[in-house]
Amino acid sequence: MALLRQDWKIAYRNGFFFITIIVALLYVALVRWVLPIGGETQPVPLGVYDRTEGRVWETWLADQPEQFQLYDSEETLVNAIQGKKALGLVIGEEGWTVYRQGYESNRDIAFLVSSINVLSKTMSGQLNREKVSILTLEEEAPIETLVTQMVPLLMATDIILLGFFFAAAMVFNEKKENSLTALRVSPIPVFRYLLSKIGVNVGFSLIFSVFFLLLSGFFNGYTLTLFGVILLSSFVMSGIGVFLGCFYSSISDFIYPAFIVTLVCMIPGLLPLLSDIGINLPVSLVEWIPSYHVFRETHHLLFQPGESQAFRAVVVLAIESVAIFGLCVWAYRRRYFRLGPSSKMASTKGETV
Amino acid sequence: MITVNRLIHRYPHSEKNAVDDISFHIEKGEIFGFLGPSGAGKSTVQNILTGLLPLQSGNVTINGNPIQKRDRRFFEEIGVSFEVPNLYEKLTGLENLLFYATLFRKAGLPPETLMDRVELADAKHKRVKDYSKGMKQRLTFARSLINDPKILFLDEPLSGLDPATGQTVKRLIEEQREKKKTIFLTTHNMFLADELCDRVAFLHEGRIVALDTPKRLKLSNGQQIVDVEYIAGTGTEKKRFSLNDASALKALSDCVQTNKIVTMHTMEATLEQVFIQLTGRGLD
Numbered sequence: 001m002a003l004l005r006q007d008w009k010i011a012y013r014n015g016f017f018f019i020t021i022i023v024a025l026l027y028v029a030l031v032r033w034v035l036p037i038g039g040e041t042q043p044v045p046l047g048v049y050d051r052t053e054g055r056v057w058e059t060w061l062a063d064q065p066e067q068f069q070l071y072d073s074e075e076t077l078v079n080a081i082q083g084k085k086a087l088g089l090v091i092g093e094e095g096w097t098v099y100r101q102g103y104e105s106n107r108d109i110a111f112l113v114s115s116i117n118v119l120s121k122t123m124s125g126q127l128n129r130e131k132v133s134i135l136t137l138e139e140e141a142p143i144e145t146l147v148t149q150m151v152p153l154l155m156a157t158d159i160i161l162l163g164f165f166f167a168a169a170m171v172f173n174e175k176k177e178n179s180l181t182a183l184r185v186s187p188i189p190v191f192r193y194l195l196s197k198i199g200v201n202v203g204f205s206l207i208f209s210v211f212f213l214l215l216s217g218f219f220n221g222y223t224l225t226l227f228g229v230i231l232l233s234s235f236v237m238s239g240i241g242v243f244l245g246c247f248y249s250s251i252s253d254f255i256y257p258a259f260i261v262t263l264v265c266m267i268p269g270l271l272p273l274l275s276d277i278g279i280n281l282p283v284s285l286v287e288w289i290p291s292y293h294v295f296r297e298t299h300h301l302l303f304q305p306g307e308s309q310a311f312r313a314v315v316v317l318a319i320e321s322v323a324i325f326g327l328c329v330w331a332y333r334r335r336y337f338r339l340g341p342s343s344k345m346a347s348t349k350g351e352t353v
Numbered sequence: 354m355i356t357v358n359r360l361i362h363r364y365p366h367s368e369k370n371a372v373d374d375i376s377f378h379i380e381k382g383e384i385f386g387f388l389g390p391s392g393a394g395k396s397t398v399q400n401i402l403t404g405l406l407p408l409q410s411g412n413v414t415i416n417g418n419p420i421q422k423r424d425r426r427f428f429e430e431i432g433v434s435f436e437v438p439n440l441y442e443k444l445t446g447l448e449n450l451l452f453y454a455t456l457f458r459k460a461g462l463p464p465e466t467l468m469d470r471v472e473l474a475d476a477k478h479k480r481v482k483d484y485s486k487g488m489k490q491r492l493t494f495a496r497s498l499i500n501d502p503k504i505l506f507l508d509e510p511l512s513g514l515d516p517a518t519g520q521t522v523k524r525l526i527e528e529q530r531e532k533k534k535t536i537f538l539t540t541h542n543m544f545l546a547d548e549l550c551d552r553v554a555f556l557h558e559g560r561i562v563a564l565d566t567p568k569r570l571k572l573s574n575g576q577q578i579v580d581v582e583y584i585a586g587t588g589t590e591k592k593r594f595s596l597n598d599a600s601a602l603k604a605l606s607d608c609v610q611t612n613k614i615v616t617m618h619t620m621e622a623t624l625e626q627v628f629i630q631l632t633g634r635g636l637d
Contacts, residue, residue: 002452002455002456003452003455003456006441006444006448006452009443009444009448010441010443010444013443013444014443177439177440177441177442178435178437178439179439179440179441180439181405181435181439182433182435182439182440182453182496183456184404184405185403185404185405185428185431185433186428186453186456186457187425187426187428187429187456187457187458188456189425
């Protein structure tokens with residue numbers, strides 16, 4: 001506890017706490033006041049096929065090209081809109097069919113509803129609304145807006161930034177001050193040293209999450225489960241920071257590996273974008289990226305009340321936590337703490353011992 | 354207490370040994386000085402003894418236990434003061450000592466008392482980053498006493514200290530000697546070694562070139578002569594007399610009786626002169 005208290009004090013005096021709070025508050029402001037709710041700017045195109053006898057509505061529809069795009073068969077319509085940001089409507093005497101992609105925003109749905117209302121009004125009672133069926137081209141998905149996409153991304157990337165960079169910075173600070181050397185001639189066990197560094201940063205991640213979720217207005221009953229996922233993923237990321245910190249002497253040497261790790265951890269947040277450009281990564285692979293679970297569970301917390309994958313997330317992250325902590329113990333034992341005749345401790349003349 | 358036998362250490366990518374087949378033994382309660390210029394291998398030996406560097410070749414036992422088998426108890430019983438201060442700069446001096454005190458099961462002097470003993474009582478609530486080099490050095494030294502260690506490893510403990518604070522630290526080292534603590538003192542300060550050490554080893558290019566008490570080293574390697582300066586006419590004159598020769602002793606006696614003496618010095622060698630004589634180079 002003494003080490004944890006001391007690490008906390010040093011991190012606090014290094015301004016880590018204020019950075020955490022300021023970043024959280026900036027993100028709160030971004031989510032609450034800057035990003036537009038339902039942030040899509042253009043309504044999606046609506047493709048229409050008139051299946052009625054004699055195509056009685058075709059002329060009327062063709063007169064309003066700014067609202068409707070006409071197709072001459074249902075098959076042509078479906079082929080034209082599938083996989084694109086577009087909706088489809090088939091008008092028939094026996095009923096209407098709406099084609100959607102499955103990830104439309106509120107604005108798109110509102111546009112669709114208003115289009116149907118306009119048409120039904122125009123058709124003056126010929127439409128039985130109960131006969132309107134909606135077919136989803138893709139798997140059912142929740143309504144997404146810019147905010148709904150940004151919140152999980154901000155959560156996931158910042159837990160990486162806080163845990164990963166702060167943990168490495170703490171190690172580099174001790175290397176710079178050479179205070180690590182003093183600890184090496186003390187009876188402190190290596191696991192206590194590592195747990196303290198990681199523990200402080202897990203604390204920062206939780207503080208960030210509480211601030212962000214509470215002030216953004218996204219706190220609900222599921223939050224405790226999310227905190228469990230955040231705790232573990234932050235443990236993993238801080239562990240990676242501490243592990244890599246063992247092999248580099250300063251933050252400037254650390255830039256390149258840090259860049260790669262950050263890039264990898266951003267992949268889960270970029271999955272929809274990657275999918276749009278035809279890159280589909282298997283979930284079985286992506287789920288081993290710690291940020292994936294924070295991203296997914298935050299998304300679930302905010303917009304997808306149903307069955308979460310928290311249990312699987314906890315299992316995956318627990319395995320990763322044990323693995324990365326084991327690696328840290330191995331690396332620090334070998335390089336800095338407790339040695340035997342064959343240990344590879346820092347023993348070059350230039351390196352501080 | 355500490356036995357080193359045929360110790361060899363070579364740094365990676367180096368073509369010669371930093372420590373080259375050295376052996377020595379330190380008794381309990383002894384202050385053992387390791388004297389040599391920078392790069393002679395002094396700190397390398399201390400780092401091997403304290404566990405900061407691996408043992409590559411040779412045998413080292415401390416309290417009869419091989420250092421390869423060191424455990425938590427070993428670190429409970431040693432105190433290490435480094436040449437370059439290595440403190441938590443964002444913490445205050447007192448916070449540094451309080452933190453280190455929690456790492457040990459055994460308690461030494463209370464941190465506040467230690468701060469007082471190294472004359473840092475007034476600066477105990479000041480952050481270490483605002484300390485001068487000398488203050489940091491004193492705090493590093495105080496930290497080495499936090500667990501009341503049985504063995505002290507002191508690397509240049511007076512480095513960066515002014516004469517007055519240097520005396521304070523010297524007194525504290527002497528106190529440790531009175532408490533029968535074993536002290537391994539690494540320094541290139543010949544005066545400190547001469548004043549404090551029971552025995553000294555001269556280290557040159559990784560090898561021990563001499564090991565004895567300071568007095569015996571000076572006697573066996575110095576010249577027993579006396580330089581006398583006396584009034585002669587309107588000025589002064591200097592003469593040198595050997596103390597090993599009966600006729601020279603008589604000449605010295607005559608000189609003292611017949612002249613007005615201005616200065617008279619025995620020309621006993623200093624440790625530095627002995628070192629130069631043995632190695633052909635100075636301690637700096």
